[in-house]
Amino acid sequence: MKEQEATIVAPAPRPLLSRTTREMLANYAYLLPAAICLGGTVLFPILKTINMSLYHNVLFRPQDYRFIGLGNYARMVQDQTFWLTLRNSFAWVLWSVSFQFVCGLAAALLLNASFKGRVILRTINLLPWIVPGVVVGLVWEYLYQPNYGPINDLLRRAALMREPAAWLSEINFAMPAVIITNIWRGIPFFTIMILAGLQAIPIEVYEAATVDGASITQRFWHVTLPILRPIIVVATATRIIWTFNYADLIFVMTNGGPADATQITSTYTLLVAYATLDFGYAAALSVILLVIMLVFTALYLKFTKGVESVAG
Amino acid sequence: MKDRGRFSRRQFVRTLAASGAIAASSLVGQKVPFLSPRKASAASTVLFQYNSPDAPRIPLVQSFVDEFNKSQSEYEVKIDWVPQAQSRQKILASIVAGNPPDVTMVWDQNLPEFEGMGALEDLTSQVKGWKHYAATNPIAWQTVTVKGKIVSFCLGYTNDGVFIRTDRVKEYGLKMPNFDWTWDDFLTLAKGFTRPEKNQYGFGMRGAGQWAFTYATEVMYGNGAQVLKDGKVVINSKEAIEAFEWYIDLLRKHKVTPPSAPTDAYRQIVMGFGRGVTSMVTHSSGSIEEQKNSVGEANFTTLPWPIGPAKKRASFYQCETLTMFKAAKNKEGAWKFMTFMMEDEPHFQYCAKTGMLPTREALLKRPPFTGQWYSGFIKSIPFTIVSPYLSYVGWGSILEAVGAPLIQAAMVGKITPKECLDRWAENLTRNMT
Numbered sequence: 183m184k185e186q187e188a189t190i191v192a193p194a195p196r197p198l199l200s201r202t203t204r205e206m207l208a209n210y211a212y213l214l215p216a217a218i219c220l221g222g223t224v225l226f227p228i229l230k231t232i233n234m235s236l237y238h239n240v241l242f243r244p245q246d247y248r249f250i251g252l253g254n255y256a257r258m259v260q261d262q263t264f265w266l267t268l269r270n271s272f273a274w275v276l277w278s279v280s281f282q283f284v285c286g287l288a289a290a291l292l293l294n295a296s297f298k299g300r301v302i303l304r305t306i307n308l309l310p311w312i313v314p315g316v317v318v319g320l321v322w323e324y325l326y327q328p329n330y331g332p333i334n335d336l337l338r339r340a341a342l343m344r345e346p347a348a349w350l351s352e353i354n355f356a357m358p359a360v361i362i363t364n365i366w367r368g369i370p371f372f373t374i375m376i377l378a379g380l381q382a383i384p385i386e387v388y389e390a391a392t393v394d395g396a397s398i399t400q401r402f403w404h405v406t407l408p409i410l411r412p413i414i415v416v417a418t419a420t421r422i423i424w425t426f427n428y429a430d431l432i433f434v435m436t437n438g439g440p441a442d443a444t445q446i447t448s449t450y451t452l453l454v455a456y457a458t459l460d461f462g463y464a465a466a467l468s469v470i471l472l473v474i475m476l477v478f479t480a481l482y483l484k485f486t487k488g489v490e491s492v493a494g
Numbered sequence: 495m496k497d498r499g500r501f502s503r504r505q506f507v508r509t510l511a512a513s514g515a516i517a518a519s520s521l522v523g524q525k526v527p528f529l530s531p532r533k534a535s536a537a538s539t540v541l542f543q544y545n546s547p548d549a550p551r552i553p554l555v556q557s558f559v560d561e562f563n564k565s566q567s568e569y570e571v572k573i574d575w576v577p578q579a580q581s582r583q584k585i586l587a588s589i590v591a592g593n594p595p596d597v598t599m600v601w602d603q604n605l606p607e608f609e610g611m612g613a614l615e616d617l618t619s620q621v622k623g624w625k626h627y628a629a630t631n632p633i634a635w636q637t638v639t640v641k642g643k644i645v646s647f648c649l650g651y652t653n654d655g656v657f658i659r660t661d662r663v664k665e666y667g668l669k670m671p672n673f674d675w676t677w678d679d680f681l682t683l684a685k686g687f688t689r690p691e692k693n694q695y696g697f698g699m700r701g702a703g704q705w706a707f708t709y710a711t712e713v714m715y716g717n718g719a720q721v722l723k724d725g726k727v728v729i730n731s732k733e734a735i736e737a738f739e740w741y742i743d744l745l746r747k748h749k750v751t752p753p754s755a756p757t758d759a760y761r762q763i764v765m766g767f768g769r770g771v772t773s774m775v776t777h778s779s780g781s782i783e784e785q786k787n788s789v790g791e792a793n794f795t796t797l798p799w800p801i802g803p804a805k806k807r808a809s810f811y812q813c814e815t816l817t818m819f820k821a822a823k824n825k826e827g828a829w830k831f832m833t834f835m836m837e838d839e840p841h842f843q844y845c846a847k848t849g850m851l852p853t854r855e856a857l858l859k860r861p862p863f864t865g866q867w868y869s870g871f872i873k874s875i876p877f878t879i880v881s882p883y884l885s886y887v888g889w890g891s892i893l894e895a896v897g898a899p900l901i902q903a904a905m906v907g908k909i910t911p912k913e914c915l916d917r918w919a920e921n922l923t924r925n926m927t
Binding site for chain 2: 240241242243244245263327328329330345346347348350351352353356436437438439440441442443445453454456457458459
């Protein structure tokens with residue numbers, strides 16, 4: 183047997199960075215592509231918009247392009263149409279989302295029960311959500327049409343109306359009319375979200391509550407709603423933000439009219455940007471919309487305790 | 495195993511030969527020679543942005559471009575079809591970026607904006623030497639003249655007239671007015687047409703979009719009003735207010751318009767007439783073809799605006815232009831294409847197919863312009879004027895953003911006609927730059 187030679191292994195050179203640091207850097211490297219994408223598509227446009235809002239920037243007057251600081255924001259304070267659209271926006275969001283939520287919750291509770299034809303009903307319930315917003319707007323515009331629309335026709339046949347009502351052209355009816363359309367369109371969103379939550383509630387929880395003598399109402403208030411709370415909070419916050427920024431229904435149905443009765447801040451921003459080409463002022467309006475939504479979301483999540491679990 | 499996926503040199507040559515043989519056999523019987531002069535590489539490109547690509551216009555414009563490309567070998571026009579709603583922004587953005595198309599079709603109302611950016615090529619000297627210059631209606635040069643410079647050709651123009659259902663005139667035993675009808679005749683006829691129980695109304699009034707205020711302004715001119723006088727905005731004059739009150743009363747007092755008028759835009763007024771909801775509507779000759787299909791050729795005619803109390807009337811001239819930009823990369827090609835489009839046949843065909851009026855009188859004497867449907871517009875030519883809203887940069891754009899909400903507020907009774915015109919005058923004055 184050959185005698186083994188003793189070898190001395192040279193110690194590996196000490197790495198430049200510690201293992202923890204290397205792992206951390208690797209993790210950041212994995213995140214980098216997503217961060218670049220988000221930065222390029224979200225952060226950069228926001229910063230660019232903020233920058234644009236500080237300039238007098240009317241596209242067809244390039245010779246007047248200049249830095250005006252908070253000039254566009256000062257103009258906004260004086261702009262009566264802006265304040266009107268802001269009030270309209272709050273009414274639009276408040277009535278739309280609250281009715282969407284209540285009707286969506288009711289529909290979810292109904293569709294969570296076992297009955298024949300449930301699958302078909304669940305599918306039908308999705309229809310308003312599947313149809314594109316522009317098509318929804320056109321269909322409802324036809325329904326509301328004063329001269330040949332089915333709504334007026336039914337009301338007249340039922341002797342509930344003498345003269346045809348111009349639902350979208352009367353200053354008092356226009357906003358409720360577009361809100362009703364938006365409610366119809368948004369109900370399925372809440373139904374799906376809440377239904378998913380309902381189906382995740384273990385049956386044992388209800389059994390335990392029943393054993394403890396809880397009535398149906400008590401089970402709803404003390405079992406169902408608290409467990410659904412995180413879903414409701416997220417769904418409502420999401421929907422409020424969408425609705426606040428949602429412009430296509432109003433654009434198609436009334437184009438903000440009559441006399442700005444249905445003009446919300448997001449449609450007004452589009453009008454300023456693309457009709458008058460005042461990109462500086464439109465950017466300032468967009469920044470204010472962003473700030474309103476950020477403040478709202480922060481407050482909403484704080485007061486509703488966000489998405490913390492019930493146990494937490 | 496190792497060489498399984500590789501081609502030997504011999505296999506490669508065989509495959510190449512076989513491919514060639516297959517390709518050659520597929521060409522047998524081809525009518526067009528496989529090898530022909532390669533025009534595209536020799537011709538320089540002219541980029542043409544066309545901004546109203548409706549289904550009937552696409553083949554029409556494409557056929558002109560094909561004909562131009564065939565007619566010479568120096569230039570090849572390529573079309574960029576841009577929906578009308580995005581056309582203005584796209585042109586403005588391309589001007590800002592220093593890369594506009596060589597030539598574009600654009601409405602005259604946008605010319606002051608482009609000129610405001612210093613983007614338009616001055617064509618004055620070239621146009622004045624053009625062979626059809628003198629034969630062209632002078633107003634066609636007036637509308638494309640900005641700051642004393644001719645910047646475009648008028649490819650086709652429209653003015654406004656009144657469409658009338660002649661079959662209903664007979665059906666209801668009404669008196670058909672002649673070309674010199676008055677506001678009173680108009681109101682009498684509108685009342686005679688109105689049958690709310692049958693969903694029929696006398697007049698399709700427009701409350702939405704930029705033409706809402708334009709039509710109302712034409713009515714005001716009938717009472718001797720003007721938008722601008724001696725460099726001052728006078729659209730809130732006594733004459734203008736009286737006329738505007740008369741116009742708003744059609745909706746609020748006489749109820750001869752559909753109740754939806756405050757939010758009715760182009761589509762609603764044109765379709766309203768086409769579906770029989772209204773029996774009179776104001777629009778340009780651009781909707782004649784649509785009404786022929788909807789109402790029937792024999793069932794309608796057109797008249798000029800009625801004469802107002804001041805024994806006046808006006809119709810505003812608007813045109814589709816062919817416009818070249820200062821930063822165009824192929825100005826010679828653009829000019830050649832523009833003049834080709836303005837030759838008798840393309841100019842006539844373009845107007846005849848799109849319902850616009852050609853700018854040379856000789857072409858107006860050919861059908862379809864001799865038909866009854868064009869009579870109201872042709873008769874309006876003597877009192878057709880360039881829209882006063884082209885006077886200042888930005889006035890055209892506030893017609894929709896400011897004008898429409900204001901006129902709607904007057905239509906729904908939120909403000910009086912006087913308040914509406916006062917605010918409108920204030921806005922116009924603020925934008926006089």
